[in-house]
Amino acid sequence: MTMNNQNEASVTVFAPATVANLGPGFDILGLAIEGAGDEVTARRVSGATGVVIASIEGDGGVLPLDAASNTAGIAAAHVLKMAGVEARVELSIVKGMPMGSGMGSSAASAAAAAVATNLLVGSPLRKTALVEACVEAEAAVSGRHADNVAPAVLGGLIMVRRVEPLELIRLPVPDGLTVAVVTPHFELPTRQARAALPEAVSMGVMVRTMANVAAIVSACHTGDLALLGRSIHDEIVTPARAALIPGGQAAMDAALDAGALGSSISGAGPSIFALCRSPRSAQKAADAMIRAFKAAGLTCRPAIVSPAECSGARMISGTI
Numbered sequence: 001m002t003m004n005n006q007n008e009a010s011v012t013v014f015a016p017a018t019v020a021n022l023g024p025g026f027d028i029l030g031l032a033i034e035g036a037g038d039e040v041t042a043r044r045v046s047g048a049t050g051v052v053i054a055s056i057e058g059d060g061g062v063l064p065l066d067a068a069s070n071t072a073g074i075a076a077a078h079v080l081k082m083a084g085v086e087a088r089v090e091l092s093i094v095k096g097m098p099m100g101s102g103m104g105s106s107a108a109s110a111a112a113a114a115v116a117t118n119l120l121v122g123s124p125l126r127k128t129a130l131v132e133a134c135v136e137a138e139a140a141v142s143g144r145h146a147d148n149v150a151p152a153v154l155g156g157l158i159m160v161r162r163v164e165p166l167e168l169i170r171l172p173v174p175d176g177l178t179v180a181v182v183t184p185h186f187e188l189p190t191r192q193a194r195a196a197l198p199e200a201v202s203m204g205v206m207v208r209t210m211a212n213v214a215a216i217v218s219a220c221h222t223g224d225l226a227l228l229g230r231s232i233h234d235e236i237v238t239p240a241r242a243a244l245i246p247g248g249q250a251a252m253d254a255a256l257d258a259g260a261l262g263s264s265i266s267g268a269g270p271s272i273f274a275l276c277r278s279p280r281s282a283q284k285a286a287d288a289m290i291r292a293f294k295a296a297g298l299t300c301r302p303a304i305v306s307p308a309e310c311s312g313a314r315m316i317s318g319t320i
Contacts, residue, residue, distance in 0.1 A: 010043040011119045011318035015112035016155070016310060017097050018104035019179060019273045020147040023232035023264040024212040030104075030147035031157040033179055033306040036097040038105070039316070040072055040112035042120045043090045051076045051089050051117075058095035067091070071106040071137035072113035078133035079117040083124045089117055098301065100187040102267035107148035110137035115153065115313040119320060127153055127312075132166050142190040148267065155312030157220065174223040177308035180260070180282035182251065182289040183271040184298040188244055193268035196240045205235050225277055229261025232275060238264050245270040247296025251289040258288035279305055 016037040020030035043054075051067040067073025072093050080087060091113055099105045114130040114137075125133075134149035150158040150168050161167040201209075212231045219228035242248040242265065251272045255263035259281050260274035272289055276282035286303035293300050 009120060009320045010041055011116050011320050012039055012041040012316050013112045013116040013119070013313055014039050014316050015108040015115065015152045015313035017108060017304070018148045018151045018267070019181060020104060020267040021234075021237065021264070022216065023234040023238065023262065024209045024236070025147070025159070025216065026234075026237045027145045027147050028160045028213070029157070029216070030151045030160075031173075031179070031308055032151040032155045032310040032312055033103075033181065033304060034310050035304040035306055036103060038096050038108040038112050039094040040109065040116050041092040042076065042113065042116035043092075044120050045088050045090050047088045049080075049086045049088055051080070051091065053091045053093065056093045056095065059093075059099065062099065063093075063095070069140070071110040071134075071141055074137035074140055075110035075114040075133045076117040078136045079114050079125060079130065080121070082129055082133060083118070083121055085121045085124070087121060089120060091116075098183065098187075100189050101183050102188065102265065102269045102271040103181065103183070104148035104152055104267060106141050107134065107138060107152045110134040111149055111152035111313045115315070119315060119318065128166060128168065131168065135163060135166065142268075143194065151312060153312050155310055157308065159217070171217060171220040173309040174220060174225055174228065176278055177225065177228075178276045178279050178282040179304075179306050179308050180255070180274045180276060180286040180289070181266055181271050181304040181306070182286055182293065183301045184245070184247065184293045185300065186246065186270045186298055188241075188268060188270045190268040193241050193244065196244055197237060198240060201236055209234065209236060225261055229275060232262030232264050234264055241265050241269050245272075247293040247298055248272060250296060251292040254288040254292040255285040258285045260285040263289075275308070
């Protein structure tokens with residue numbers, strides 16, 4: 001890719017929100033959704049090499065402008081390092097989802113910044129390498145995992161077989177599968193949600209969890225929606241985190257009562273997701289979850305109803 005003028009080159013990339021874990025798939029399953037995400041504009045400017053953050057919108061002044069402490073800045077810096085490019089890149093970030101929501105807010109920023117920076121310097125890196133850069137960014141704020149950043153970059157439903165070295169597997173998404181996500185006005189920091197997890201589980205629980213993850217993979221390949229819904233059941237992470245979310249278990253139960261195939265906590269929470277057969281069914285599940293949260297004293301953001309097969313980070317404008 002040829003630069004017209006390095007001092008004028010800029011690119012804006014959108015990266016989507018994600019639903020991770022999908023019940024028993026803790027740190028290994030995630031999918032991209034429509035309706036929320038972050039935008040990052042990367043500009044190549046004159047000056048000392050490195051990454052700087054010029055502005056952040058939509059964060060309420062909470063996120064750091066220091067590039068070394070922000071997932072977008074960290075991801076962009078790793079892209080430059082991996083590409084062997086010495087340049088000064090300026091980032092402008094627009095947050096399009098609430099932080100601490102369980103929908104991969106930090107991952108979306110990292111994914112958008114990594115893809116934008118790679119485009120800005122001529123696209124020398126493959127998308128898997130961009131995921132690796134985002135893993136480094138996530139490690140700084142919530143641990144070394146790729147279940148959010150992989151679908152944020154690549155789109156679709158991704159299984160993370162391992163992080164070091166990174167090995168990703170794209171799973172087929174059954175026709176018609178739709179996701180409903182409801183986010184209550186209640187912040188649950190990822191670190192707090194991780195601290196609530198049990199240090200040990202019984203052999204029986206571990207075996208049942210492994211069986212459910214295997215069944216999810218099988219259901220995706222065979223299109224067996226009923227099996228997929230049954231396999232979302234989780235005995236380890238979900239119960240521990242549901243106790244931290246007022247109305248969380250009630251919302252999951254309400255989604256199932258409304259006809260959802262399966263329901264669990266999105267990422268670290270407090271968002272709750274439901275897998276459904278159709279957009280109509282997903283809307284019914286979303287409405288039921290909102291009512292359950294209301295009964296627990298929490299209002300909710302507008303529900304997201306999205307296909308389960310969605311695009312990852314992509315360029316929306318640029319002058320490169």
